[in-house]
Amino acid sequence: MSEEMIRSLSVRGVSYSYRRLRQPERITEPVLVLGGALQGMYGWPQMEDHVGPVADVVTADLPGMGSADPLPPGPSIDVVCAAIERIIDDLDVPSINLFGFSYGAGLAYGCARRFPGRIARLALGGVPAHISDAQVELWRRASEHLAQGDAEAFATLVAQGLMCLDDRRHVAHRKLAYRYVRRSMLQAARNSRHAVDSLRRGISDRPDFSGGLTDVPTLVFSGEHDTVTSPARQRDFAATIPGSRFLTIPDADHWVVLERPQEVADLAARFFTDGPLSSAPCLAPVVREEPSPADPACV
Known part of the structure; x- marks a missing residue:
């Protein structure tokens, strides 16, 4: 043990x-x-x-x-x-x-x-x-949502941006994973004092x-x-x-x-x-x- x-x-x-x-x-x-x-x-x-x-x-x-x-x-x-x-x-x-x-x-x-x-x-x-530039833009928008206190929009955008939602590609437990990721991001947005800074570092500090x-x-x-x-x-x-x-x-x-x-x-x-x-x-x-x-x- x-x-x-x-x-x-x-x-x-x-x-x-x-x-x-x-x-x-x-x-x-x-x-x-x-x-x-x-x-x-x-x-x-x-x-x-x-x-x-x-x-x-x-x-x-x-x-x-x-x-x-x-x-x-x-x-x-x-x-x-x-x-x-x-x-x-x-x-x-x-x-x-x-x-x-x-x-x-x-x-x-x-x-x-x-x-x-x-x-x-x-x-x-x-x-x-x-x-990609498109992903950098997605993270910038997510950071703005978070800075404005819109945790729901932040969590949705991040979950969508980090996952493959194309139904033509088989992903095991896709719906379950999506709900988990979105819920985790929502919890972090509401409870983590580092969330905004972490996103900004993710954009600028590669x-x-x-x-x-x-x-x-x-x-x-x-x-x-x-x-x-x-x-x-x-x-x-x-x-x-x-x-x-x-x-x-x-x-x-x-x-x-x-x-x-x-x-x-x-x-x-x-x-x-x-x-x-x-x-x-x-x-x-x-x-x-x-x-x-x-x-x-x-x-």
């Missing part, structure tokens, strides 16, 4: 906290899970269920998120990455496994570039490696996905109908990381962690323990692995 521990830390004058679920029989490094800008330390029960048996699971209210202090004005990636490295130090381990989804993928990738020696393995899902990461075992995965950043662009991003693996998960869009939660969590557990991925019986029907463009089979 895992033991919960919550620790408060500070970095550059900003207070924040993290949660660690200790697993006495762990067989790999702790797994730190990073999600959306409005997602806090209690938003990953599926990862706790599937990764918890093999590793300590760590989640956090990072600076500018959840119960943490607001971020100072200006670019935030250096502050947040410093906060994450402070967590690694406080865990008293040489390195961790890092799981980043959506906004969290940018943070995780930024950390891996800054201190690769502290990252044992890196899993990135729904990577926003390319954001992560750098231009490359430069080596010597970190990396898995990139995407829902096959991701409309935030297409699987093809995420595959191109994965190809910038030597030795990385790329997977598409059918019947899912950007919210693959909601639509295929067990498959994603099981995939992470297998990757972080150097186990088989697409060959696993529970994953074979729904996960497709694609060779890197550098693979001779693609030439």
